[in-house]
Amino acid sequence: MLTLAPTRTASRTESGSASPAAMGTRTSGFYRHDLDGLRGVAIALVAVFHVWFGRVSGGVDVFLALSGFFFGGRLLRAALTPTASLAPLPEVKRLVRRLLPALVVVLAASAVLTILVQPETRWETFADQSLASLGYYQNWELLRTASDYLRAGESVSPLQHIWSMSVQGQFYIAFLALIFGVAFLLRRIVGRHMRALLIVLLTALTIASFVYAVIAHGENPSTAYYDSFARAWELLLGALAGAVVPYVRWPMWLRTVVSVIALAAILSCGAFIDGVREFPGPWALVPVGATILFILSAANRAADPHVAKAGARMPAPNRLMATAPFVKLGTIAYSLYLWHWPLLIFWLAYSGHTRANFVEGAIILLLSGVLAWLTMRYVEEPLRLRAPVATRPTVSVPLRKRLRRPTIVLGSIVTLLGVALTATSFTWREHMTIQRANGKELSGLSSRDYPGARALVNNARVPKLPMRPTVLEAQDDLPQTTIDQCISDFDDAGIRSCAYGDETATRTIALAGGSHAEHWITALDLLGRLHGFKVVTYLKMGCPLTTEETPLVMGDNREYPKCREWNLKVMPRLIADHPDYVFTTSTRPWNIKDGDVMPSAYVGIWQAFAKARIPVLAMRDTPWNVRDGEPFFPADCIAGGGDASTCGIKRSEVLSDHNPTLDFVKQFPLLKPLDMSDAVCREDQCRAVEGNVLIYHDSHHFTTTYMRTMTNELGRQIAEITRWW
Template sequence: MGTRKAGFYRHDLDGLRGVAIAMVAVFHVWFGRVSGGVDVFLVLSGFFFGGKLLRNALNPAAALRPVHQIHRLLRRLLPALIVVLFGTAILTVLIQPQTRWETFADQTLASLGYYQNWELANTASDYLRAGDSVSPLQHIWSMSVQGQFYLTLLALIMGLAVLLRRPLGRRLRGFFVVLVAALTVASFVYAIFAHQADQTVAYYDSFARAWELLAGALAGALVPLVRWPMWLRTLAGTVAMALILTSGLWIDGVNEFPGPWALVPVGATVLMILAAANRQSHPRTRNRMPLPSRMLAWSPLVTLGSMAYSLYLWHWPLLIFWLVYSGNAHAGLLDGAAILLVSGGLAYLTMRYVEEPLRHQVGPADPPADRPTRWWRRVFGRTSIVSTVVVLMLVALLTAAFGWRQQVSAERADGRELASLSPRDYPGARALIDGARVPNVPMRPTVLEAEKDLPASTDAGCISDFKNAEILKCVYGDPNATRVIALAGGSHAEHWITALDLLGKEHHFQVVTYLKMGCALTTEPVPKIMGNNAPYPLCRQWVDKVMDQLVADDPDYVFTTSTRPWNIKPGDVMPSGYLGIWEILDRANIPVLAMRDTPWFVKNGNPYIPRDCLAGGGDAQSCGMKRDVVLAETNPTLAYLTRFPLLKPLDMSDAVCRPDECRAVEGNVLIFHDSHHFTSTYMRSMTDELGRQIGAATNWW
């Protein structure tokens, strides 16, 4: 674990990096799976960076220069990232609809600020955005985790070295080994609990991923202590390589990482590091290395490893943009190969003409007192054409990102009058139900307004998020009324609050909310999040509490959804897990206003967002779907009325869909703000029809 100058550099680990990036790219392009290659990267990053930090801290003669270290990190990491973000921004404008530009702007800033993993963790747990297409910048989460790790470990190691070098002397090595080992175990334990609580968020959590980098740093600390015979090194390297190459085939990393199963690629990488410990990989001594390490030190793999960073940055956005442009759900053999070839070409050019010139360019670390160093020179080195171009790209990215966000905010601010749109110009659902005339006026909400055209309960925080199993009760309608409708379930129950609030005020009843994101009322033992099928144990905990509370509160009616879309065929169905809920409410003598669920727009197995289609030039019809694809011929709830006499079916399908199609726009109003949630503007237009059906079911008016 030395330097090139010392004649001891781990070329085999550069080759391992090449194998890892090949696995990542191939699995992404052709298999749509997690290969474990990213976990290999994390361990190697911890090994190289952490090992160097520890060696420097343990050397009494070495100067501690944290600012210089940060400059080197930025000069190594930022230029290629900026170039890829700039290219991706151009492709976003050319290929993706305007509705995606704001998310791209947010994630560009998050990527440049190295908090992209937290940006993704926050949006991944937001059910209202669960239908968004995959981001072309999603893969940069791992770069953000590494950047945060580098800065944290740098501060920790150098700070402790300053304090403890002299008092501990030679015992400092043992102290650091114990410290890194303890932090590794603590992070791993945290990852297990975080994985069980919310795997989707844990996947991006820096604290749940830190153990993988720390394991690499720990391996670096243990390398001088390893004295294995060659046969054991060869066996260990062979087993490690087999696990690295195959783990992506038999481990579902998307759903299992960063939990205990991540130990397989992480442990295998640590084993590979230790297998060739204290064996120089210089060509003159390569035959002293175990066979797997000699194979990894093969020149083409080492070259691929030197391109790994740029190839990792380029391959994912090119794949996503191709899928968006082609409309395909997956890349085929030929187009996938083309994506890999183009990614490889761009990665080589980025490495050769951006990374290498700026990485080895010496910056003016100690300028004369009368010549202060500009920030861009500190980051990118002395002025050159390459550094100048990269700085201009950075300025353009920041200007475009902040400018677009400001424009979107201004347009949404202008949309505050959505609640008071003229019913004559914007009849919405009334055009379907009452045959209202539809004048020729622009659609509202616009494709940019729609994302924030949400129920008041969302803005008021009256719906528990994915991490919260507590009941949040809010009151809408007429708060002084004695009649009560309990609105219970997930966001598909929640979006009816806009119409229920208006009806409650008009007909004098309270609407009390019992809502949780992505959690319909069900007795299923381990519910799953609709859309990505991720286990959702907190949903069942919440449902148990809510059912006890509903029975205790004894409302006049419970309003909730009664159907869900089929996962395996067109149409909708009443899930078996709902029957247990009806039985509980039936025993408590509480009637149920059972609303047929919203049509879910899905194409090729992926959420289909009409406003994206409209932003891309489609119209109300071309951006819609056939009715028989999203809805069964009859309401599935009707088959259970004999068994549950207190079940009062509500069906607003005819207020959303025509007899043969469900369009994106009706009555000049955009229906959905994503692939399956109503805009509040369209919901207001359904109030009269909903009131007619509730009045008939309750006999209250």
């Protein structure tokens, strides 16, 4: 993930060992080897917790703070030095040389593995995220998909971890523009007060970002996690530490205590704090604050360049982090972060496992370490390190040619890889655009060739023809309400109502609830136009009608306060509009065992409608495809070589022996059960394909094409209840 090692500007001896001056920086004559070691430990924690525990360790936050300290400190020194250049181009070139080569190599390897291991249904997501990674907006791409219900439950991307690099890259450019811009305008005017001005500016920005992070995390933790503005305070706090280091004077005993506590907090953070749920909110102060304290615990040493080599005045934990094993781990930290996650994801995709066991995890970590070292040694260093200006006149011309030619070749190879990766990603996206255009013909498929649900309900003959929609068409085979944006998204608690069917009719069915109510709009729209009734929608993503005070997002159990807010608005609206019928779902899958159930929080909804004398068309919920507790995508399975049976699921795992809604009919006479299970599942199995039609476009939403084939059976059941036709 992360980042830039601090620049070493002094020379090396002919033997390659660091001379005394090589341990210094341009201005202070010291170098914080302990922070190199801490960087290595942070990334090791990230990799270990990802591979073996499936948790967030806080190592990313440690690294962000260190990145702010290293990068911010260097820019601040330049801004505070009257004679230092403020030209941004050298810094930008340095960032490109440091960050892009290893990233391009890992992305290219991941592209090859994606083609070999992942089904083609995942290639477009990889192409999108590959471009986002190269463009350093991967966090915004993930933020967009995190709030996209149509992509909820997708397999984790092998590039998901690059979000933190994108946050860093955006911070680097913004911070460079800010500090150099302020220095250019005010350095001569403010003079010796420049440091105080920058400290005040950084403090204000840090507080603003932290407050924003707390608010954003409270409203939607899953999107705040990737938000650059919610993460900026972590890097800004590191930069602020770089600005105040010269003023820190602590006695040794206090520095030792602080250092011990800080290192202990960093090492234990992943075990005690659920970073996925709590970061970047207030709990992120633990790893970030501990990092800042660890930096400042050796600040006295930083003030005295004469003890740079001795290390005697450093607290014991800092001296430990400055030892060779930890420092060497720090040198491969960036590449280790890049490699470990895709290797883990590709292994899980290949093996079909949901988590790596101890042996598998050990092999993944070992292979990640080897690839990280090779990448650092043969890609990063040759392209990043250049002979210092002071030594260049003494280097012979033949030696300089030998040094430059391999570097030019390597740089050309990396550039070509990046160009090829970009071109391939755009080409596949164009291919998917053509597939979507072809998918428009799905509404006109022959009912004789593609009977779909009629093969189950009416025993219609099924000719041997290719399945439609294809695995590449399925993701975009969506209900019209989604296309028309007539469903409130996760962050929207407002009511969006649209009319379908016969819009001039006086008879009305209100379609209300979440997306599992929404996908019935295709059949209801056709029936409304055919039989003269209007369908009015009251829909919100992932949010059924419920009295639950703390709703959760089905599938990942995230708290969903906007759902509660929406329900409090929509129920009075529905009762005031008083439709002839409300069409909504009445069951959900059990989370703790096989089958389905009517949640107790639905009972209050039936009571409210009963009191208002509004009858309810209560649809039994769609079977959810889940394997080993994780969403299962039939289209992915088919793309990977499976068939209609092997990519299905046992009926007994997703549906109880009888419709749970029937248990409440006596209590609520206006509750009218609908059950389309026999139009989806056979007696013992719910297959992935019926009547040449793919049933699901993801793990639990019907394709619009299959929904059309259920129209007649749905119409028969509604007619028995309403007597409208």
